[in-house]
Every structure is written in structure tokens, then in C-alpha cells.
Amino acid sequence: xxxxxxxxxxxxxxxxxxxxxxxxxxxxxxxxxxxxxxxxxxxxxxxxxxxxxxxxxxxxxxxxxxxxxxxxxxxxxxxxxxxxxxxxxxxxxxxxxxxxxxxxxxxxxxxxxxxxxxxxxxxxxxxxxxxxxxxxxxxxxxxxxxxxxxxxxxxxxxxxxxxxxxxxxxxxxxxxxxxxxxxxxxxxxxxxxxxxxxxxxxxxxxxxxxxxxxxxxxxxxxxxxxxxxxxxxxxxxxxxxxxxxxxxxxxxxxxxxxxxxxxxxxxxxxxxxxxxxxxxxxxxxxxxxxxxxxxxxxxxxxxxxxxxxxxxxxxxxxxxxxxxxxxxxx
Amino acid sequence: xxxxxxxxxxxxxxxxxxxxxxxxxxxxxxxxxxxxxxxxxxxxxxxxxxxxxxxxxxxxxxxxxxxxxxxxxxxxxxxxxxxxxxxxxxxxxxxxxxxxxxxxxxxxxxxxxxxxxxxxxxxxxxxxxxxxxxxxxxxxxxxxxxxxxxxxxxxxxxxxxxxxxxxxxxxxxxxxxxxxxxxxxxxxxxxxxxxxxxxxxxxxxxxxxxxxxxxxxxxxxxxxxxxxxxxxxxxxxxxxxxxxxxxxxxxxxxxxxxxxxxxxxxxxxxxxxxxxxxxxxxxxxxxxxxxxxxxxxxxxxxxxxxxxxxxxxxxxxxxxxxxxxxxxxx
Numbered sequence: 121x122x123x124x125x126x127x128x129x130x131x132x133x134x135x136x137x138x139x140x141x142x143x144x145x146x147x148x149x150x151x152x153x154x155x156x157x158x159x160x161x162x163x164x165x166x167x168x169x170x171x172x173x174x175x176x177x178x179x180x181x182x183x184x185x186x187x188x189x190x191x192x193x194x195x196x197x198x199x200x201x202x203x204x205x206x207x208x209x210x211x212x213x214x215x216x217x218x219x220x221x222x223x224x225x226x227x228x229x230x231x232x233x234x235x236x237x238x239x240x241x242x243x244x245x246x247x248x249x250x251x252x253x254x255x256x257x258x259x260x261x262x263x264x265x266x267x268x269x270x271x272x273x274x275x276x277x278x279x280x281x282x283x284x285x286x287x288x289x290x291x292x293x294x295x296x297x298x299x300x301x302x303x304x305x306x307x308x309x310x311x312x313x314x315x316x317x318x319x320x321x322x323x324x325x326x327x328x329x330x331x332x333x334x335x336x337x338x339x340x341x342x343x344x345x346x347x348x349x350x351x352x353x354x355x356x357x358x359x360x361x362x363x364x365x366x367x368x369x370x371x372x373x374x375x376x377x378x379x380x381x382x383x384x385x386x387x388x389x390x391x392x393x394x395x396x397x398x399x400x401x402x403x404x405x406x407x408x409x410x411x412x413x414x415x416x417x418x419x420x421x422x423x424x425x426x427x428x429x430x431x432x433x434x435x436x437x438x439x440x441x442x443x444x445x446x447x448x449x450x
Numbered sequence: 451x452x453x454x455x456x457x458x459x460x461x462x463x464x465x466x467x468x469x470x471x472x473x474x475x476x477x478x479x480x481x482x483x484x485x486x487x488x489x490x491x492x493x494x495x496x497x498x499x500x501x502x503x504x505x506x507x508x509x510x511x512x513x514x515x516x517x518x519x520x521x522x523x524x525x526x527x528x529x530x531x532x533x534x535x536x537x538x539x540x541x542x543x544x545x546x547x548x549x550x551x552x553x554x555x556x557x558x559x560x561x562x563x564x565x566x567x568x569x570x571x572x573x574x575x576x577x578x579x580x581x582x583x584x585x586x587x588x589x590x591x592x593x594x595x596x597x598x599x600x601x602x603x604x605x606x607x608x609x610x611x612x613x614x615x616x617x618x619x620x621x622x623x624x625x626x627x628x629x630x631x632x633x634x635x636x637x638x639x640x641x642x643x644x645x646x647x648x649x650x651x652x653x654x655x656x657x658x659x660x661x662x663x664x665x666x667x668x669x670x671x672x673x674x675x676x677x678x679x680x681x682x683x684x685x686x687x688x689x690x691x692x693x694x695x696x697x698x699x700x701x702x703x704x705x706x707x708x709x710x711x712x713x714x715x716x717x718x719x720x721x722x723x724x725x726x727x728x729x730x731x732x733x734x735x736x737x738x739x740x741x742x743x744x745x746x747x748x749x750x751x752x753x754x755x756x757x758x759x760x761x762x763x764x765x766x767x768x769x770x771x772x773x774x775x776x777x778x779x780x
Contacts, residue, residue, distance in 0.1 A: 161765060168763050391758045398757055401768030406736045427728055428721045433498050435491060438731030 127159045131166035134265050139238065142265050146240060149257035154412070164257060167264035172390070174206075174268045175377045176259060178284035180310065181294030183275060186320045188227040190294060190360035191271055195228070197366045199236045203269045206238045206262035207231070210255050210274040210284055238267060256287045256397065285313050286396055289386055290376050292316040292369075295337060297330035311340045314353050316372055323359035330357050350383040351376065415444050457489045461496035464595050469568065472595050476570060479587035484742070494587060497594035502720070504536075504598045505707045506589060508614035510640065511624030513605060516650045518557040520624060520690035521601055525558070527696045529566045533599045536568045536592035537561070540585050540604040540614055568597060586617045586727065615643050616726055619716055620706050622646040622699075625667060627660035641670045644683050646702055653689035660687050680713040681706065745774050 125133075130148065133141025145167075149160050181187045195205040207228070231237045240258055259270050272288050274280040285291050293314040317337050322330030334355045341353045354372060358365035380386040410416060423441055426432045432440070455463075460478065463471025475497075479490050511517045525535040537558070561567045570588055589600050602618050604610040615621050623644040647667050652660030664685045671683045684702060688695035710716040740746060753771055756762045762770070 161769070164765055165763060394757050394764045395754060398753075398764040398768045398771075401765055402740065402771055403733075403737055405768065405772055406740055407733055410732065410736055423728075424725060427724050433495060434724045434727035435494055435731055438728045438735065439491070441728075441732055442735055 127162040127166060130163055131264070134167060134261055135170060137265050142238060142261055143240075145261045146254065146258045149261065150254040160257075164260065167260055170264040171260040172263065174259075174263045174270045175290065175373065176270045176272065176288040177373060178281075178288035178291045179271055179273045179294065180275070180281050180284065180291070181273075181320075182296070185294045185296050186360050187273060187294055190318070190320055190358065190366075191273060192228040192231045193360050193363050193366050194370065195231045195237055195269075195271065196234065197370050198269050199234055201370065204236045204267045205231070205234075205269045205271065206240070206265075206267035207271045207273065208240045208255055208258050208262070210272060210280050238262060238265070255283075259287060281310060281313060286393060289380060289389060290315045290373060292318060292373075295319045295333060297321055297326045297333045311337075311343070312347060314341070315347070315351060315376055316369070317341070317353060317355040318358045318365075318369055319355065320358050320360055322357035323362050323364065348385065350385055351379060410445055413445050415447075416441060419444050457492040457496060460493055461594070464497060464591055465500060467595050472568060472591055473570075475591045476584065476588045479591065480584040490587075494590065497590055500594040501590040502593065504589075504593045504600045505620065505703065506600045506602065506618040507703060508611075508618035508621045509601055509603045509624065510605070510611050510614065510621070511603075511650075512626075515624045515626050516690050517603060517624055520648070520650055520688065520696075521603060522558040522561045523690050523693050523696050524700065525561045525567055525599075525601065526564065527700050528599050529564055531700065534566045534568075534597045535561070535564075535599045535601065536570070536595075536597035537601045537603065538570045538585055538588050538592070540602060540610050568592060568595070585613075589617060611640060611643060616723060619710060619719060620645045620703060622648060622703075625649045625663060627651055627656045627663045641667075641673070642677060644671070645677070645681060645706055646699070647671070647683060647685040648688045648695075648699055649685065650688050650690055652687035653692050653694065678715065680715055681709060740775055743775050745777075746771060749774050 125144065127148075130141055130145045134145050145163060148156055148163060151160060179187065179191065181190075191207060195207065198205050228239060232239045240262075255272060259272065262270050270288075272284050274284045281291075291313050293310050293316075295317060297319055317334075319330045319333045319337070334357060337355045341355070346352065356365055356369050356372065358369060360366070377386070380389075411420075420441065423432070423437045427434055427437045455474065457478075460471055460475045464475050475493060478486055478493060481487075481490060509517065509521065511520075521537060525537065528535050558569060562569045570592075585602060589602065592600050600618075602614050604614045611621075621643050623640050623646075625647060627649055647664075649660045649663045649667070664687060667685045671685070676682065686695060686699050686702065688699060690696070707716070710719075741750075749771065753762070753767050757764055757767045
């Protein structure tokens, strides 16, 4: 495919469901190259009218909870029900580590090869490598391409759950049975955010443990003040491996979607999310404009060295850099 | 105390260890009133030369882990060893909730009334109430006042652990025994960040469970790549209530401090933190200047309504607001 493709051509390709254009579109929206910025915004404006018709489902769960197997079988079931399914990922990697913890492209082989599914592999390497996590934008691309169930998965490290919640309608948390598993990590944030809890690996000898886990989760949920007036978080058992419980969970998701629409809650949440998006757009542009400013770039290395050598306080250094920036702009 | 006190007078009061001036200084640094900004920066510059001599210890732990009791007895032991102890808190409250989850001023009564201790109560209400979390600045105030062990506590929800780690030298995580306690929340982030792990409530019938928890934590730590080349995270047992294990933990903290100094790691970490501080100062000022701009304030309500009514995309709205801002500034 020619590298010089216009935003209009990419938008058209996305609308026709062409996978190469979907990938090309997301790549453009993820690009941090200044030269790509205008085209990226143009593309987004072109596809926005065709977005908003999917159920956006966030799924979180620690490594080992069986997330890939669950998403694969959940996605295949949704496809049987007539849905077109896209899977995106927010991979916070490790604050220190670097590597992806979501695994590679070889997971979910059945779903990946289904014509009604699209799986976006996680960007390889870290954000500093010239690629931003443009998950919100990727959701829009998939919706414009006709996918009507968008799954956004994360491992729930740091703020990634909050991020996922800020761009999805329904938040599902996968949990492990086994009271002894302290690495489970049911944190207050998850208990508060979850709309649907799924205890996975509820099979064979783990069945009893799974039932206990379900009870504990429900108790934990009840300790929290309810997130929504029109929906009480529910906990279901599942064995993704044995394909048990998938149908029930899918039905519950659809119930959530219907209830949310009927209560106007879906629309309200998305309106809130649109404002958050506007704010983050403004923030990012203000900060980018600062650090890309020529005068700033000319002085930042010396100031950084001064701060590290204690010749100037961080605050005074910040003030100095701001005044260099503002003088240049005036 | 007269309300019109100069930054110089406050700095002097802080240096003399006067508690009312310490409180007044922190309040000034937390103020979001534009009128206070210059005085706040002036105060910070005045006290900065007298900072940096304390051990800055971050402590995290879920509600119920016994953090207040631990900090009280740990602090009292440190005072016996000749230290002056200040306790600050980063309270992320709840993303939705609002109320403080760290409890009120009545906790740690013995430590609170000790002349060698200072406990800063958490700001009541939410950040939007005109008070920012100025924990970093509060650390400096306490150091300038002569406190040489600064404890920064948090409940570890969302990013607050990362925040605490970005302003302290040593990171201690309090854990609960009891394999059945899935609300424990040992998440990958904590396992990676912790320098010292303490299994609290290791007493009576819980002793066996505490030993198992200690083993599990050590296993979890070993799964992570080591955070530092010169320090391996250690796990100790403790019963804060029965004052068992406190001395050993204090000794380990001091060992950490010595090793970090000898390896120049303490200085290196603080240099990094100074740069982060400069960056966050710049970010905050760029964003504040935008939202305080008269032209921006004049247009933001209408644009917000347009975004919510889908008359304009969030991105186009952001672009429009930025151009309003930049036109005004030019």
C-alpha cells in the first residue's frame, strides 16, 4: 500500500471494513510525528459521524486469570449472536519494565482468524518509541468500520483501569478462585468500578473455591457505595477453558447495555467522556507546544543540569523555562 | 495569629519549629488562590536551603491493615532513638466518593501529643475545595522545621503509590496475614515498588498465616525484576498492636538509608525527583494559565455545551479553545 494515502482514502477504506486501512488508520492516530498530526485529526473528524453504535466493554484482570481464553470464547459467542467484535488493549507495561505483559499476537487464534473479528495487537515497545496509546481513537476506527462490540482489555496496573473506564460503557473484572491467591489484587478501585465480576476457572476442583470467591466479591461490592443507581454490580462464575458460563455473561452484558440506554445513562456517560477527551486534548497540546518550542529546547538541557547540580530549585527552574517560553510566544 | 504574615516571617517561624507556623506554611503552599501563589513560591525558596536532611519514608497499606497503629508505634520508637518525626498523608480519597478514607485527627493520639512529632491532618473535603495536595512541599516544610524522619502514608488507590514513591526515598508496604483475605491487594505495582514489606498483625492465632504471607510476598518479589541493584526487598513480621517487630523494622529502615547513601542512590533518586518536580511545575502552570485566561473562561461554557450536544467533536472543540487562547496571548 502506498505510503502517501490521504485521510479521505483511509476513512473510506475504514468505512468499507478493509483491515489494512483499519490498521493504517490506527497507526496514523497513534503517530507522534508532528508531520502526521494534521492528517490524524482530519481522519478522526471524517470517521466520527460513523461512531457511537457499539457496546464498549472494558475488561480487566491480572496476568494468569485467563483473560485471552475468556475474550476469545466470549468474542466467538458474540459473533454467533451476530455481532462484529474488535479487541483493543491498553497495556500500561511496567512503569519500570518496558516489555509488554499482554502477550503476543499468537493469543486468541480462533478469534483472530474469524472474519467478523478484529484484534489490534498492542504497540510493541514503550510509548517513548514514537507511538502513543491511542485506544480511544482506535475504538472510533473500529466503530466506523462496523464493529459493534468493542472490547478494551487491560491488566489493571496503575491508572489503566481508570483509563479504560473513561472510554468504555461497561466495566468487567475477571477474578481468580482460590482463597490462597493473594496476588489476585482485588483493590478498592476495582470493587468500585466493576459493573460485572466474573470468577474465571470455576471448574473441576476449583468449583468450591470459585463459589467462595464469588461470595467474597459480592461482599466486597456491598461494602462500596453503589456506582450507579440503576445497576447493581453482579458476579458470575465462568470456565472460559470449558466454555461454561460465557452465554450467561454475554446476556448480562446485553442487559447492562439495554438498561443503560433506557436510563439515558449510556448517553450521559459518553457525554462526560467527551468532555474528558476535550480536556486531555487541550492539556496534551499545551504541553507538547511547550516542549517542542525552539527556545525551550535550546535551554532545557542546561537548566536540567542546573537542577541536578542543585544550582537552582526545581520551581525556579520551571519559572525560568516558562518565562523563556512566554517571551518567545509574545 | 495575624492573617497578613509575610513569607519571611513564616519561614522564620518554621525554622524555629513553631507548629502554628508549620501549619500556616503548609496551608499557604496548599492554597489554590491566585493571590497566594507568589507568597507560596517565595516561602518555598526561603526554606529549600534547609531541606534534604531527613529520611523520607513512604508507607502504603489498605484500610484495615493497621497503618495508624503501626505508624504510631514506629514513630514513637524512632523518637526514642532521637529522631523527630513528621507524618503526612496522601489521601487520594475515592475517585467518586469524596470523603477521606484515612480517618480523622483522633488517630495516633500518643504520637500526636509527643513534642518530637508533628502529624499533618489530611485536608478535609476534596481537591476541588480550593486545596491541592502539596505533600512534596509539606515534606520540605517539615524538614526545614528540623524533623528528620518524614513518613508519607497512603492507602495505595490508583496512582497514589506512584506519587508517594516519586517523593520519598524508601517505600514500605504493610500487608495483612490470612491467605483468605483477597481484599489484600498485593498488586504488581506494589511488589515492584516496595523496598520493605511488613506483614502486620502477626500475633496470636494469626502467626502461622503471617509466616505463610511473608513467604508468599517474598515469592512475589522474586517474580519481579529487582528494583535496585544495591538493595533486595525484605519482608518482616510485625504486631504493631503488641509492639513486636517495630525495632527490627526501624533498624532495617536505617540500613536502607545508609546503603542508599553509600551507593549514591539516595542522591540520584532525589535528583530524578527534582526533575519530575520541575516538569510537573511547568505542566501545572501551563494548564492553569490556560483555564484562568479570561477569553477561555468566556467561551468554555458554550463550547462544553456544544460538545455535550454533539454539535462539535471534542477534538475540534479543543482546537477551537486553544486557538481562542493563543489569539488572546499573541
